[in-house]
Amino acid sequence: MNRQYILIQTPTLLLVLAFFQISFAQGQTVKNIDGPYHNGMVVCATPSASKVGLEILKKGGNAVDAVVAVQFALAVTYPEAGNIGGGGFMVYRNARGESNTLDFREKAPAAASANMYLDSAGNVIPDMSLATHQASGVPGSVDGMAEAHHKYGKLKWAELVQPAIDLAHNGFAISKKLAGSLNWGSTQFKKLNPGKTYLLKDTVWKEGDLLVQEDLAKTLTLIRDKGRDGFYAGKVADEIADEMKNGKGLISKTDLLNYHSIWRKAITGNYKGFKIITMPPPSSGGIALLQLLHSVESYPLHRWGYNRDSTVQLIVEAERRVYADRSKYLGDPDFYKVPVDSLLKPAYIEGRMKSFNWNAATPSSSIQPGSFVGYESDQTTHYSIIDSEGNAVSITTTLNGSFGSKIFVGGAGFLLNNEMDDFSAKPGVPNMFGLVGGKANSIQPGKRMLSSMTPTIIEKNGKLFMVVGTPGGSTIITSVFQTILNVIEFDQDMQQAVTSKRFHHQWLPDQVNIEKDAFDSATMEKLQQKGYKIITGGVGGRVDAILITKDGYQGGADPRGDDSKMGY
Ligand code: DON
Secondary structure (H helix, E strand, O other), X not given: OXXXXXXXXXXXXXXXXXXXXXXXXXXXXXXXXXXXXXXXXXXXXOHHHHHHHHHHHHOOOOHHHHHHHHHHHHHHHOOOXXXXXXXXXXXXXXXXXXXXXXEEOOEOOOOOOOOOOEOOOOXXXXXXXXXXXXXXXXXXXXXXXXXXXXXXXXXOHHHHHHHHHHHHHHOEEOOHHHHHHHHHHHHHHHHHOOOOOOOOOOOOOOOOOEEOOHHHHHHHHHHHHHOOHHHHOHHHHHHHHHHHHHOOOOOOHHHHHHOOXXXXXXXXXXXXXXXXXXXXXXXXXXXHHHHHHHHHOOOOHHHHOOOOHHHHHHHHHHHHHHHHHHHHHOOOOOOOOOOXXXXXXXXXXXXXXXXXXXXXXXXXXXXXXXXXXOOOOOOOEEEXXXXXXXXXXXXEEEOOOOOOOOOEOOOOOOEOOOHHHHOOOXXXXXXXXXXXXXXXHOOXXXXXXXXXXXXXXXXXXXXXXXXXXXXXXXXXXXXHHHHHHHHHOOOOOHHHHHHOOOEEOOOOOOOEEEOOOOOOHHHHHHHHHOOOOEEEOOOOOXXXXXXXXXXXXXXXXXXXXXXXXXXX
């Protein structure tokens, strides 16, 4: 090689080396591959699960096939929230524009009762709905995946579960964030699971350590071979029932056999000509999102700009009113008549905004849930996938808290959810996300607890435009709302819209939570002068979204996590 050749090639060589260094530094694979793409895209919480989904798409699997594979891969690679012991919601839109939603939310066991978390004086017993065997609802994820696959899947079920088995059996190099989470959880894991070794290690977890989950691989093998029966019957069901018996939990084998996810008609709405397709109850997310969008629709957000004081004030006041409604009217529609039509009537939403005053914050104490004439009384993870035909899925799934109840099922290698905390244990007493509720969301046997999960798909001129959603407890709804506005009003591309700083208000407590540096000092000052209490922290989410542009699929993977976007 002559000297001149080496000189010319050096910058290129350095770039190539730098690229490999970055790839190795990130542990497993390249985290984000920027598109745009035309054939398919997966955006989810871990690079390994994204890769699994992408490979299914490349093999000719459709978006639902990829969903099944990613769900199981996340149960292995993202144990904080990816799960087989939890539940979730899926919004689907096929290439012909037909939509559907699947509710695979957990249910209260048959032995659950309204006052189960209260002591004899009627007070809520701290942590009982969070870190005990009684904190778990009957899991829905495996049934949800089986249902989704049965209705829409193309490839064989076994082919979709196998990559997760391989990841559990062979192990994978953990990220810095997962090492941190595992170390954070270890004290509780030991306390709640005496004698068990799952997710535990003698020394602290470090980035790059191999996490092998042999027991989980065996459980997944049963699911691969027997479908839903591999989880809700036989060995795994026995193990769940035994675990419950040993820890005074409530889930029985009958509860497991009786668990079924439900197809529900999507709720839809419009925002400036965009059609919003989203999740109906028992998630509050869809209704709240549509209410929020309508509350701000007539204002010139685009002119005001992203996170300017008028924009923030309007959004906060809309959120305050919408979360007040959530506290009273939202619950499982199979148990409580949710007044969907009344809540979404444009005149009702506009009426709610009439008490909004530009000069001063409306105190939450002066806002109550709305009333209608003729009212008919009475650590989560999100992923977005599009396939080569243009079928799209937006799906959010959860154990509720990080690692759920932190209770392991026998030797079956998985965690149970603590979703029961999403019920209202007592009217007016806040849950772990500070959310309050009442009768609509009281505990009843077989009822699904209210959720904030907001998997959403948006159309523009009848064509697929965006697939979006996030974890984040009560902040899910406001994060999805802001991400949509970032694109539609503030001209941000998908990655920018996901990365942009967010803020949140949920009626009670009466405060605006913001990410660090979300507002500039002038905005901050103006809002404070009007009486807004602003707290830094308590907002986050991991928005994973896809935008369909004229150039192709454009992903937004949340940099707040290990989230990753891959396409082809
Ligand atoms: O369904 C819900 O609204 C909650 N269980 C979601 C929990 C959650 O997002 C936690 N993750 N950050």
